[in-house]
Amino acid sequence: MLDYEFKVNEIIERIKEKNIKSVGLQFPEGLKTYATDVARQIEDETDAFTLISADPCYGACDAADVDMAGAVDLLVHFGHTALPLDYDVPVLFVEAQSNMDVMGAVGSSLSLLEGYERIGLVTTAQHLHLLDEITSFLEGNGKKVVMKEGSGTQKGQVLGCNFSAIKDLDIDAVLYVGSGNFHTLGIKLFTDKPVVIADPYMNDARDIDEFADRIMRIRFARIAKAADAKRFGIIVSSKKGQSRLDLAKVLKNMIDKEEREAFIIVMDDISPELLVPFRDLDAFVVTACPRIAIDDSKMYKKPLLTPPELEIVLGKREWEDYEMDEIKYD
Ligand code: SF4
Structure with a gap:
């Protein structure tokens, strides 16, 4: 099989x-x-x-x-x-759909969910067909599973940068069945609850607080490094589903008003090599896929920021109000 x-x-x-x-x-x-x-x-x-x-x-x-x-x-x-x-x-x-067994990892999550009753359950498209089985298992172990449909997503689904199915749930903790930095951090930031990941690829479960702290420290360092930047490149994707030219224009205006300079750069795939020629730019803001700044951060020498991170650099947003970037389609 x-x-x-x-x-x-x-x-x-x-x-x-x-x-x-x-x-x-x-x-x-x-x-x-x-x-x-x-x-x-x-x-x-x-x-x-x-x-x-x-x-x-x-x-x-x-x-x-x-x-x-x-x-x-x-x-x-x-x-x-x-x-x-x-x-x-x-x-x-x-x-x-993945044929991988997730129940071993879900079973391991129980000890980490101890003390929490209402559990928000969420996963990616590959494991959606297993949500009923996971729900029965959790409810058989005394939990109340809470899920909802998102805007353009199925019940309990995170899809790329669409976290709407996990927002505003009345829950004590979240169980995320899947893997990857971006989804894990996004779920943490959008719920502000304890998040346990049941990772079928590692066949184990873990608490993600320490991981989320580490990523946030990296984000803080990138923001701090961009604080003195005078010249920014604002990256706009030529991919239809990732193109946010209007947002890029707003950000350019915002930067120009601060007596700094910004240039809009259009790209299909974004990579460190393609940014090398822009030696005169000090930092970049990605309006394309929000994962790039989070997942690929280490590959880039110059700070690569998300739009909400740029707002922090420019003093328009407090660090305490840090938000994950999302591309919304509605
Ligand atoms: S923009 Fe990035 S995170 Fe959002 S759906 Fe596309 S690939 Fe996924």
């Missing part, structure tokens, strides 16, 4: 039903190794030919519809659920 369920039979059915002749396939980084298996099955079972996107893909905000427009009749995007965006070709989103 594969580690993930790609629902290939449903895709094949759709291709046959709609008489589709060409299909684009797009996988996030961790799932790309399965691309040729899926393509093989589709080409064996239908008359359609497949095109596999090799470019990096981090979220549903980054669907390859623009690249594949004109070349395919359907794009299948794996690993994420849909965002309310206008796509250039029809896009079928397939969550790619």
Whole structure:
């Protein structure tokens, strides 16, 4: 059995039903190794030919519809659920459910959740199908599980930088089933409650307070380093789902008013190498994917800030009011 369920039979059915002749396939980084298996099955079972996107893909905000427009009749995007965006070709989103056992890690979380009754339960698209089983287990162990749908997300789902399903819940603590720095920190900041992560990849559970403190210390250091910056680059993504040009203009204005200078830089993928030529800039603000400044921070020599962090640098926001950046689609 594969580690993930790609629902290939449903895709094949759709291709046959709609008489589709060409299909684009797009996988996030961790799932790309399965691309040729899926393509093989589709080409064996239908008359359609497949095109596999090799470019990096981090979220549903980054669907390859623009690249594949004109070349395919359907794009299948794996690993994420849909965002309310206008796509250039029809896009079928397939969550790619994980077949990994999560119950070992969830079982380990019980001792860390001791003393907390109302538990906010949240996970990513890969494990959503297990929420009922996890709920039964927690409730069988005396907990009351609390979940809600988010804006554009399913019950108990975090999707990329959309944390709406976890906000404003009446809970004592959160159990996050998944992995990764960004989601873990986002859940902590948006709930301000104790957060336990049940990590199926490590098959263990851990309290994330120490981890969150470490990330926040790094963020504080980046903000402090940018305090004397005179010239900023404001990065705007050319990816449709990550483009926030209006926000970039507001930030540029804000910087210019402080007798500092700002330049808007447009990029598709953001990497340290591509910023090297901008030697005369002291710091960068990323209006593209909010994960970049948090997850990739160490790769960049100059401070890479999120928009709320820039507000702290400019004295428009207090450190105590630190907020995680989010791209909202509503
Ligand atoms: S912009 Fe949001 S949804 Fe897109 S890759 Fe980044 S975190 Fe994920």
